[in-house]
Amino acid sequence: MKSFQDYYADDLAWCFGCGRLNLEGHHLQSFWEGETTVARFTPKAFHTAVPGFVSGGVLASIIDCHATGSASAAAHRAAGRELGDGPLPRFVTASLRVDYRHPTPLGPELVLRGRPEIASLRKVSVAVDVRVGERATVQGEAVCVALPDAMRPT
Amino acid sequence: MKSFQDYYADDLAWCFGCGRLNLEGHHLQSFWEGETTVARFTPKAFHTAVPGFVSGGVLASIIDCHATGSASAAAHRAAGRELGDGPLPRFVTASLRVDYRHPTPLGPELVLRGRPEIASLRKVSVAVDVRVGERATVQGEAVCVALPDAMRPT
Numbered sequence: 001m002k003s004f005q006d007y008y009a010d011d012l013a014w015c016f017g018c019g020r021l022n023l024e025g026h027h028l029q030s031f032w033e034g035e036t037t038v039a040r041f042t043p044k045a046f047h048t049a050v051p052g053f054v055s056g057g058v059l060a061s062i063i064d065c066h067a068t069g070s071a072s073a074a075a076h077r078a079a080g081r082e083l084g085d086g087p088l089p090r091f092v093t094a095s096l097r098v099d100y101r102h103p104t105p106l107g108p109e110l111v112l113r114g115r116p117e118i119a120s121l122r123k124v125s126v127a128v129d130v131r132v133g134e135r136a137t138v139q140g141e142a143v144c145v146a147l148p149d150a151m152r153p154t
Numbered sequence: 155m156k157s158f159q160d161y162y163a164d165d166l167a168w169c170f171g172c173g174r175l176n177l178e179g180h181h182l183q184s185f186w187e188g189e190t191t192v193a194r195f196t197p198k199a200f201h202t203a204v205p206g207f208v209s210g211g212v213l214a215s216i217i218d219c220h221a222t223g224s225a226s227a228a229a230h231r232a233a234g235r236e237l238g239d240g241p242l243p244r245f246v247t248a249s250l251r252v253d254y255r256h257p258t259p260l261g262p263e264l265v266l267r268g269r270p271e272i273a274s275l276r277k278v279s280v281a282v283d284v285r286v287g288e289r290a291t292v293q294g295e296a297v298c299v300a301l302p303d304a305m306r307p308t
Contacts, residue, residue: 050166
């Protein structure tokens with residue numbers, strides 16, 4: 001199954017967090033699961049905060065990318081389109097809030113679940129939680145906006 | 155000159171964002187400049203958002219590490235100690251907010267400036283801005299707390 005990020009246009013698929021063309025990046029991949037979105041990510045051994053726990057910066061990064069991917073897919077769906085019906089519109093984050101409620105152990109797969117809320121076809125808020133097994137360790141909220149013209153590759 | 159992160163104890167110096175012992179990480183380094191703290195960071199070519207701009211996740215990550223480093227140094231100073239007078243106490247982030255006010259161009263050095271505000275020796279808030287030349291492109295705010303016992307290496 002193709003992820004949201006697989007539907008980004010080639011010139012917009014270089015993100016360090018989720019770009020399929022970025023050879024050094026995290027390659028986060030996001031999918032629909034009903035009305036919510038899901039991404040599964042197993043951090044590498046070097047994605048450490050202190051030994052045994054996942055870096056808060058890496059957690060912020062994957063929340064950010066899952067949110068922009070979710071915003072993109074939600075706006076596409078709200079415009080009446082299916083995945084594969086043209087490239088997904090690219091969104092970027094205007095603001096991000098992350099609450100680290102419990103330490104996130106390094107090792108197990110993390111499951112990110114997003115709940116997009118459409119303000120308009122160009123502005124989508126996404127609540128994201130990160131779970132290890134049943135436990136939500138981190139909660140995030142991102143306000144995502146359609147890629148501004150100033151950031152569009154020429 | 156040694157950075158704040160050079161004064162972390164060896165078993166707490168593995169962070170992906172700023173750990174001097176993490177071979178794969180960003181190696182952010184923070185310093186006092188009067189009452190504020192400063193870190194300079196030049197992103198790598200692969201720290202992309204869309205081509206030409208810095209990844210929001212990388213920006214969140216370096217803000218996070220500059221904030222915890224600043225909190226650590228500020229708490230140490232507030233306890234009446236100088237840098238080098240024992241290891242710095244390690245702080246972690248309880249919550250992080252990042253506002254991406256303008257796209258951050260990829261290429262130039264970024265200058266992060268932190269303003270720590272001590273709530274107690276175990277809780278410090280830090281406002282951080284990221285500048286490219288004179289322009290502040292990103293503003294962050296982190297609430298940092300002393301490393302909880304549950305995260306301390308045994």
